[in-house]
Structure formats: C-alpha cells, structure tokens
Amino acid sequence: MRILDEAAIEAIAIGAAILGTGGGGNPYIGRLRCQQELKRGRQVRVVTLDELPDDARVVAVGGIGAPVVGIEKIRQGEECLRAMQALEQLTGAKMDAVIAFEMGGSNSMAPMVTAAQAGIPVVDADGMGRAFPELDMTTFSIYGHVSAPAAFADDKGNVTVVQAAASEKWVERIGRATAIAMGGSAGSAIAPMSGAFLKRAAVPGTLTQAQLLGEAVLHANRLHQNPVDMICAREGGRRLFEGKIVDLQRRLEGGFARGELTLEGFGQNTGERGEIVIQNEFLLFRRNGVVEAVVPDLILVLDHDTGHAITTEVLRYGQRCAVVGLPCHPLLRTPEALQVIGPAAFGIADVAYRPLSSSQPG
Amino acid sequence: MRILDEAAIEAIAIGAAILGTGGGGNPYIGRLRCQQELKRGRQVRVVTLDELPDDARVVAVGGIGAPVVGIEKIRQGEECLRAMQALEQLTGAKMDAVIAFEMGGSNSMAPMVTAAQAGIPVVDADGMGRAFPELDMTTFSIYGHVSAPAAFADDKGNVTVVQAAASEKWVERIGRATAIAMGGSAGSAIAPMSGAFLKRAAVPGTLTQAQLLGEAVLHANRLHQNPVDMICAREGGRRLFEGKIVDLQRRLEGGFARGELTLEGFGQNTGERGEIVIQNEFLLFRRNGVVEAVVPDLILVLDHDTGHAITTEVLRYGQRCAVVGLPCHPLLRTPEALQVIGPAAFGIADVAYRPLSSSQPG
Incomplete structure (x- = not known):
C-alpha cells in the first residue's frame, strides 16, 4: 500500500x-x-x-x-x-x-x-x-x-x-x-x-505505469533531455514517425470523433508520409501507405518537443509530433479481446491485427 | 369488483x-x-x-x-x-x-x-x-x-x-x-x-367511462343512430364543429407530432372554418379564429359517420369529422394542474385556460 x-x-x-x-x-x-x-x-x-x-x-x-x-x-x-x-x-x-x-x-x-x-x-x-x-x-x-x-x-x-x-x-x-x-x-x-x-x-500496474510515464516526461523536460526517447526507453515503445501535421479531417459521427490525420515527415522521416485513423482514439498508423500499428496496440501522438500527449480534440495544422507505438497488454491480444477491441470492432475491416513488437527500429 | x-x-x-x-x-x-x-x-x-x-x-x-x-x-x-x-x-x-x-x-x-x-x-x-x-x-x-x-x-x-x-x-x-x-x-x-x-x-371511474363511450359508439352503429349525438349525450360533450379536412400540417419536432388542422364546415357549420392545434394530442380548437376549447379539456376529432376516434397519425385530407369538446375532470383544472397541463405548459402562451362548459350549444 x-x-x-x-x-x-x-x-x-x-x-x-x-x-x-x-x-x-x-x-x-x-x-x-x-x-x-x-x-x-x-x-x-x-x-x-x-x-x-x-x-x-x-x-x-x-x-x-x-x-x-x-x-x-x-x-x-x-x-x-x-x-x-x-x-x-x-x-x-x-x-x-x-x-x-x-x-x-x-x-x-x-x-x-x-x-x-x-x-x-x-x-x-x-x-x-x-x-x-x-x-x-x-x-x-x-x-x-x-x-x-x-x-x-x-x-x-x-x-x-x-x-x-x-x-x-x-x-x-x-x-x-x-x-x-x-x-x-x-x-x-x-x-x-x-x-x-x-x-x-x-x-x-497501470496506475504506476501512468505515474512513471508522467515522471519521465517531467524529468526529461527538467533536464532538457528528449522526452520521446525517455518514454520509448521506459515502456519499450517504438518510434513510429516524426512529422508535422499537414492535413486534419475531424467530424462528429454517431457520437464519436472520427477523422484522419496526415503528417509530413522530418528528421529521420524526411520525405515520408504518416497517416493516422481516428475514432476518439488513434486507431491505426500507416507509413507511406503501409500499416505499422493498429488497435488495440497503443498509438501515441506526442508533442515532439515536450513529450506531452496531444489529444484528438486539440490536434491542429502545423503541430510537430512524434508518433510512438506501445505494445498493448497481452490481455488485450487474445481472440476474445480482439473480437471486442480489435480493428474490425472499430469498422476497420481490411486490416488484420498484427501485434506491434517492442522497441524495434521504425 | x-x-x-x-x-x-x-x-x-x-x-x-x-x-x-x-x-x-x-x-x-x-x-x-x-x-x-x-x-x-x-x-x-x-x-x-x-x-x-x-x-x-x-x-x-x-x-x-x-x-x-x-x-x-x-x-x-x-x-x-x-x-x-x-x-x-x-x-x-x-x-x-x-x-x-x-x-x-x-x-x-x-x-x-x-x-x-x-x-x-x-x-x-x-x-x-x-x-x-x-x-x-x-x-x-x-x-x-x-x-x-x-x-x-x-x-x-x-x-x-x-x-x-x-x-x-x-x-x-x-x-x-x-x-x-x-x-x-x-x-x-x-x-x-x-x-x-x-x-x-x-x-x-375512467375505465368505466371508456367502456360506456365505446358501447355508445357500438350501439349507435348497430342501431343506425348518430354516434356523435350519443357520445355528447352520454358525457355532457359539446358539439364544436362538423367539417371536412381541407389542410393538414404535421411535422415531427423534438419527438412530438406537431401541426395544425383546418376544417371547412358543412351542415350547421357551412361557411365556417375550424382549426385545431396538434402536439401529439389535439390541444386547441378555434372556430372562425375564436378559441372555443383548449387543453386540458378534451378535444375529440371523430369520424363524422361512425363516431370512432381519428388519431393524429391517421388524419388525412378530405376526412369528414365531428369535433366534440368534453370538459376535463376538476382535478385537471386546479392551479397546480394547469401549471403542468394547461395551455402554457404546451407552449400556447397567448391563450389562458377557460373551462369548457358542458353541453352548451356550439
């Protein structure tokens, strides 16, 4: 206790x-x-x-x-x-x-x-x-x-x-x-x-996980270190993309915030294109048209410089983001779970769930 | 029992x-x-x-x-x-x-x-x-x-x-x-x-009242008597109008069926015009622009020949109707009651409730 x-x-x-x-x-x-x-x-x-x-x-x-x-x-x-x-x-x-x-x-x-x-x-x-x-x-x-x-x-x-x-x-x-x-x-x-x-x-352990994630962000900002690196290191997260929001479609459909986000890469992703499908949460990430992460794995859109989360309602054109994938807990990956929270449950019919692997190069 | x-x-x-x-x-x-x-x-x-x-x-x-x-x-x-x-x-x-x-x-x-x-x-x-x-x-x-x-x-x-x-x-x-x-x-x-x-x-006594009303209609139809007269006689109802539906506006607003009905008089109402305001129920009746009955008193629209009720959803152009007013029960006419079920409660702001009197000439 x-x-x-x-x-x-x-x-x-x-x-x-x-x-x-x-x-x-x-x-x-x-x-x-x-x-x-x-x-x-x-x-x-x-x-x-x-x-x-x-x-x-x-x-x-x-x-x-x-x-x-x-x-x-x-x-x-x-x-x-x-x-x-x-x-x-x-x-x-x-x-x-x-x-x-x-x-x-x-x-x-x-x-x-x-x-x-x-x-x-x-x-x-x-x-x-x-x-x-x-x-x-x-x-x-x-x-x-x-x-x-x-x-x-x-x-x-x-x-x-x-x-x-x-x-x-x-x-x-x-x-x-x-x-x-x-x-x-x-x-x-x-x-x-x-x-x-x-x-x-x-x-x-998710309350402690949230606390450690938050402390990593605060710590990195205090020490002028890269918060996104710290988050990835702490949680076995995988850097999926870094880029600037160049297009954003959001609409309220059936009580959900649906939409799509397009990122133009910079840094190691210069010349590349990132896309994220939104339904309240970030559900799917594509790099150059190829799916790299999908629900129930966690797709984080973070402020590139501070590491703070950017929620769907405050997304806007020009934001500089880091997209990070975190593998979800095994309890979310079973066949029973995927029926309720897998891609098909959110209407993404053409993508089968493939588990995101931890900390691989993007 | x-x-x-x-x-x-x-x-x-x-x-x-x-x-x-x-x-x-x-x-x-x-x-x-x-x-x-x-x-x-x-x-x-x-x-x-x-x-x-x-x-x-x-x-x-x-x-x-x-x-x-x-x-x-x-x-x-x-x-x-x-x-x-x-x-x-x-x-x-x-x-x-x-x-x-x-x-x-x-x-x-x-x-x-x-x-x-x-x-x-x-x-x-x-x-x-x-x-x-x-x-x-x-x-x-x-x-x-x-x-x-x-x-x-x-x-x-x-x-x-x-x-x-x-x-x-x-x-x-x-x-x-x-x-x-x-x-x-x-x-x-x-x-x-x-x-x-x-x-x-x-x-x-309203279950018995419904039964007696229904029996009056069945009885009148069997004996080829005028059912509207029988309803008025039984319940102290007042014949407000007889006429043909010449205009009908109905729309679904906030879950309610709202609208207005216009009747062109025949028989004793030849040359006159009747209007009824609808919000699920018939709320207000005007003859030649003058209010003659208003909620919570009962405004009945009956088939002129059979005496059966015509509900708002089956109203249509050309129907021959008798409009009858029935005084509501005194429990519906108190100041407490009128706050909840009087004209103002239904958005009819410009008409004060005046009790319909029983069986007066129309």
Missing part, C-alpha cells in the same frame, strides 16, 4: 493522458479535483492486485459521456461516489476498493477521487490499460464480468440503475443514453468484482 | 381511443394482447377506488415511447409486468393492484394485461382522464407522488430503475431516454401509491 501526494497525482495525470492514445478526455480537471481532495485532508491510497484479498469487493467507477462535455459541465464532485453508494445500497454490502475502467485519459482520476471520498483504496490496475470509447470494452467484460447492476448518477441528484441487461453492450447503450439525458455526462459504477477475478482479468 | 369479458375490452378500446384526443396511440394492438390473456384463462378484474383499501399498494404501469414505434415493434408481452416485478424486488413487497397512467389511447390496455398476468385487479381510474405526452403529466405527480423508484423494462431482458430523481420531470426525461435506447418503447412502472392517496389524486 502506498499513499499518493500531489506530485504523484500530477505525474499520473500526464502519464494517463499519454495512455489515452488521443482519447479518454484530458485528465487535467480530474487532477485538480483529486488534488482538492488531498487539500481537504483526504488520502489517495493505492493497493496492488497482489495486496488485494481474493474476496475483496471492488467497484469500477468512471465518468461516462463525451469528454468535451466533461470539460465544460461543472461537476457536483461526488457523481461516482453516489453511483457506488447506490450499488452498496442495492447489494447491502460496502465496497472494499475502487478500480478504474480505463487508465487512459480523464477516467484515470475519477477512481482516485472516489477512493479518497469513501476512505477506501484504489487498485493499481484498470480494465483497458489505455482508453476505449465504450463501457463494455474492458477486460472485465471481455473475461466474463456481468456489469449489471450498474449505477449512473449526475450532479442534480438523479440516480439510475441498470438492474438487468441482455448483454454487456446493453449496459453501455442504456448507460450512455442515461448519461446523455443527465446532461451529457454522468458518474458510473458497475457491479462489484472480486479480488480473485481482478487478479485474472484486470490490466495490472 | 367486476370481471371484464372480451366485449367489455373491445368497448374500452374504442372508448379509450376517443379519450386519447388524437394521441396516446391506438389501443387496437393492446386490445388483442388483452383478449389473448383471457384466452389463456386469465382474468381482468376491476375494482373501483371505493373498493380499494387505504393501505393497498397500487402500481401505475404503461408503455413509454413513441406510439408509432409501439405499433410496429413486436412486444415480448410482459414488459410492464417485469417493470412492476423490478419494483417488487426493490421494495420487498407485492403489489395489490395496478392502475393506468392514462386512460386515453393504448396505455388504457397495458394495466389490464399486467393485472391479468399478475393475478391482481386493475383500478377503475387513471392519472390523466385522457392522454398526455409525458410521464410527469399525471394527477399522481401533480398532487405530490414521487415516482422514483421507477422501473423500465424491454423485450430483450433489460431492466432499468430510476432510483432517485431531482424532480418528476427528471423521471420522465431519463425514462424516455432509456425507452429510446431500448429500441423506442418500453414498459414502465412507478413507485407504488397507497389506496388513500389514489382516492384523493386519481381521476375516478
């Missing part, structure tokens, strides 16, 4: 933005809320999966809704806590710990806030090891967890519980419609999971 | 369509489902408000969603029952009886089906005495009932409960979004009400 201080939370926010692979929302506001909890004298305690008893009751929490709304809509601050409490009331049992749906983006912060408010620890793990757009795209759902009853709470006092669902996809559909009705975003909590299940099904 | 036979159910369906004032959906499919329950050997038992013990637990049920979807989407058949059962499970107590949200339109039938399936009686009363488009426009909500926890169930096995709501309007908003996510329609059930509360807040 360890206790996070403000500096740790700052680093986690930076690292979680990187793990967001363009999506998942910016963790900045969540970071402020989390640090606010510390100022109130509350603690963010972290336990590893190993430290978790097999019979622990662990609830996954996070925001649901468009990240853009999440930035502009003022939160009441206890949305996820209320969703968790609705489940406690329904099941008649207290939760022992909180876990993140996704460590990528702003949903890295929500569980820490809830944990601090409830006085219980947050688990150093998550259900995606990155960000994905839908609630059912977690290793929890993929490896057999039934999310219902799942609770959704807003800033006004509305609380809804999906008590039974025909499938995990239906929890996502009804939950998302609820969040939209609640004003575009809501706090959510799904049926508790056991410690034993999480040891098998959660992506381990 | 009385038991309904197939003929009674047929009459109720005809009368409920008339009480729907153009909206509420066509009760025809509900009637078939209800009669199907009888064929299975189940009973539809009706109790009056007087017969209901003060401490009876009564649940209001009905479909929520666009009536158009309700016609085309095949039901599993136990949606409202499942919604009711979710509340029973949540509150740990069995329901003693079922009541309709609205007696106008197809939601007159749903409680009878649920009552037959659950083996409990249906109350001869409802929360509207007609049809209105939204769940919070009931005398239950107007006179202080808190609808949460409210349950919504679909044909696929999905069940959602709005456990807490900031207001009755929020139950409607979240419930409707849920119904849309569930495919456009769902069965719903709101928190149980006591017999004592319903004696004060429900519109009494």
Whole structure:
C-alpha cells in the first residue's frame, strides 16, 4: 500500500493522458479535483492486485459521456461516489476498493477521487490499460464480468440503475443514453468484482505505469533531455514517425470523433508520409501507405518537443509530433479481446491485427 | 369488483381511443394482447377506488415511447409486468393492484394485461382522464407522488430503475431516454401509491367511462343512430364543429407530432372554418379564429359517420369529422394542474385556460 501526494497525482495525470492514445478526455480537471481532495485532508491510497484479498469487493467507477462535455459541465464532485453508494445500497454490502475502467485519459482520476471520498483504496490496475470509447470494452467484460447492476448518477441528484441487461453492450447503450439525458455526462459504477477475478482479468500496474510515464516526461523536460526517447526507453515503445501535421479531417459521427490525420515527415522521416485513423482514439498508423500499428496496440501522438500527449480534440495544422507505438497488454491480444477491441470492432475491416513488437527500429 | 369479458375490452378500446384526443396511440394492438390473456384463462378484474383499501399498494404501469414505434415493434408481452416485478424486488413487497397512467389511447390496455398476468385487479381510474405526452403529466405527480423508484423494462431482458430523481420531470426525461435506447418503447412502472392517496389524486371511474363511450359508439352503429349525438349525450360533450379536412400540417419536432388542422364546415357549420392545434394530442380548437376549447379539456376529432376516434397519425385530407369538446375532470383544472397541463405548459402562451362548459350549444 502506498499513499499518493500531489506530485504523484500530477505525474499520473500526464502519464494517463499519454495512455489515452488521443482519447479518454484530458485528465487535467480530474487532477485538480483529486488534488482538492488531498487539500481537504483526504488520502489517495493505492493497493496492488497482489495486496488485494481474493474476496475483496471492488467497484469500477468512471465518468461516462463525451469528454468535451466533461470539460465544460461543472461537476457536483461526488457523481461516482453516489453511483457506488447506490450499488452498496442495492447489494447491502460496502465496497472494499475502487478500480478504474480505463487508465487512459480523464477516467484515470475519477477512481482516485472516489477512493479518497469513501476512505477506501484504489487498485493499481484498470480494465483497458489505455482508453476505449465504450463501457463494455474492458477486460472485465471481455473475461466474463456481468456489469449489471450498474449505477449512473449526475450532479442534480438523479440516480439510475441498470438492474438487468441482455448483454454487456446493453449496459453501455442504456448507460450512455442515461448519461446523455443527465446532461451529457454522468458518474458510473458497475457491479462489484472480486479480488480473485481482478487478479485474472484486470490490466495490472497501470496506475504506476501512468505515474512513471508522467515522471519521465517531467524529468526529461527538467533536464532538457528528449522526452520521446525517455518514454520509448521506459515502456519499450517504438518510434513510429516524426512529422508535422499537414492535413486534419475531424467530424462528429454517431457520437464519436472520427477523422484522419496526415503528417509530413522530418528528421529521420524526411520525405515520408504518416497517416493516422481516428475514432476518439488513434486507431491505426500507416507509413507511406503501409500499416505499422493498429488497435488495440497503443498509438501515441506526442508533442515532439515536450513529450506531452496531444489529444484528438486539440490536434491542429502545423503541430510537430512524434508518433510512438506501445505494445498493448497481452490481455488485450487474445481472440476474445480482439473480437471486442480489435480493428474490425472499430469498422476497420481490411486490416488484420498484427501485434506491434517492442522497441524495434521504425 | 367486476370481471371484464372480451366485449367489455373491445368497448374500452374504442372508448379509450376517443379519450386519447388524437394521441396516446391506438389501443387496437393492446386490445388483442388483452383478449389473448383471457384466452389463456386469465382474468381482468376491476375494482373501483371505493373498493380499494387505504393501505393497498397500487402500481401505475404503461408503455413509454413513441406510439408509432409501439405499433410496429413486436412486444415480448410482459414488459410492464417485469417493470412492476423490478419494483417488487426493490421494495420487498407485492403489489395489490395496478392502475393506468392514462386512460386515453393504448396505455388504457397495458394495466389490464399486467393485472391479468399478475393475478391482481386493475383500478377503475387513471392519472390523466385522457392522454398526455409525458410521464410527469399525471394527477399522481401533480398532487405530490414521487415516482422514483421507477422501473423500465424491454423485450430483450433489460431492466432499468430510476432510483432517485431531482424532480418528476427528471423521471420522465431519463425514462424516455432509456425507452429510446431500448429500441423506442418500453414498459414502465412507478413507485407504488397507497389506496388513500389514489382516492384523493386519481381521476375516478375512467375505465368505466371508456367502456360506456365505446358501447355508445357500438350501439349507435348497430342501431343506425348518430354516434356523435350519443357520445355528447352520454358525457355532457359539446358539439364544436362538423367539417371536412381541407389542410393538414404535421411535422415531427423534438419527438412530438406537431401541426395544425383546418376544417371547412358543412351542415350547421357551412361557411365556417375550424382549426385545431396538434402536439401529439389535439390541444386547441378555434372556430372562425375564436378559441372555443383548449387543453386540458378534451378535444375529440371523430369520424363524422361512425363516431370512432381519428388519431393524429391517421388524419388525412378530405376526412369528414365531428369535433366534440368534453370538459376535463376538476382535478385537471386546479392551479397546480394547469401549471403542468394547461395551455402554457404546451407552449400556447397567448391563450389562458377557460373551462369548457358542458353541453352548451356550439
């Protein structure tokens, strides 16, 4: 068990933005809320999966809704806590710990806030090891967890519980419609999971991974070293491209930010062309027309000079970027997982998943 | 207590369509489902408000969603029952009886089906005495009932409960979004009400009223008498106009069927012009530009020859109609009620509610 201080939370926010692979929302506001909890004298305690008893009751929490709304809509601050409490009331049992749906983006912060408010620890793990757009795209759902009853709470006092669902996809559909009705975003909590299940099904160590990534960026900037090199070295990441954004197409389709990004290479990629397919997250990278990385592997678009993540909503013409590929966790590469989070699940029908190898030359 | 036979159910369906004032959906499919329950050997038992013990637990049920979807989407058949059962499970107590949200339109039938399936009686009363488009426009909500926890169930096995709501309007908003996510329609059930509360807040005798209206229509057609005269005589209705539809504007706006209908008078209205404002229901009637009836009073558009209701979705150019006004129940005319279901609540800002008087010459 360890206790996070403000500096740790700052680093986690930076690292979680990187793990967001363009999506998942910016963790900045969540970071402020989390640090606010510390100022109130509350603690963010972290336990590893190993430290978790097999019979622990662990609830996954996070925001649901468009990240853009999440930035502009003022939160009441206890949305996820209320969703968790609705489940406690329904099941008649207290939760022992909180876990993140996704460590990528702003949903890295929500569980820490809830944990601090409830006085219980947050688990150093998550259900995606990155960000994905839908609630059912977690290793929890993929490896057999039934999310219902799942609770959704807003800033006004509305609380809804999906008590039974025909499938995990239906929890996502009804939950998302609820969040939209609640004003575009809501706090959510799904049926508790056991410690034993999480040891098998959660992506381990991702809170620490985010923290180390964030510290690498801060460290490199302080020492005027190359942050992209540091990220690749730390995580076995592979430098896919460096270039300038010369074309950007973004459109809102069916609630998703879809589009395509074109980069003109410089440095070692001079004369080359990079292309990235976007659906909330960066899903596919092509160099000179050849696919070099595809979802569920992580495609990071970083500011070339600072190493900070560039999320899809702040992309713009002329930005100088480094594109880095990170191999995803093995739990995301199984046949069951690829059915839910592989290229075909995102409508990329003509590309089969080929695992990105670690730290090979680009 | 009385038991309904197939003929009674047929009459109720005809009368409920008339009480729907153009909206509420066509009760025809509900009637078939209800009669199907009888064929299975189940009973539809009706109790009056007087017969209901003060401490009876009564649940209001009905479909929520666009009536158009309700016609085309095949039901599993136990949606409202499942919604009711979710509340029973949540509150740990069995329901003693079922009541309709609205007696106008197809939601007159749903409680009878649920009552037959659950083996409990249906109350001869409802929360509207007609049809209105939204769940919070009931005398239950107007006179202080808190609808949460409210349950919504679909044909696929999905069940959602709005456990807490900031207001009755929020139950409607979240419930409707849920119904849309569930495919456009769902069965719903709101928190149980006591017999004592319903004696004060429900519109009494409306199931019997629908039955008598339907029987009047059937009777008149059998005897070649004028059905519109019979309806007016039975209910203290006022003949507002007879004419032919010469113009019809209908558009779907914000989930509502809005529009305006123009009639060219014949018979005693020869040379006159009638106009009706539509928002799912018929809200306002003008003769030669002068308002003669307005919501919450009932404006019926009937087939001139058969006396059957013409609902907004089947209006068409050239139809010969009788327009009849029925005074609404006093519970709909109080200042509290008019705030929720008066003209201003439907965006008719320039017309103050003036009660329609009974059976005056047109």
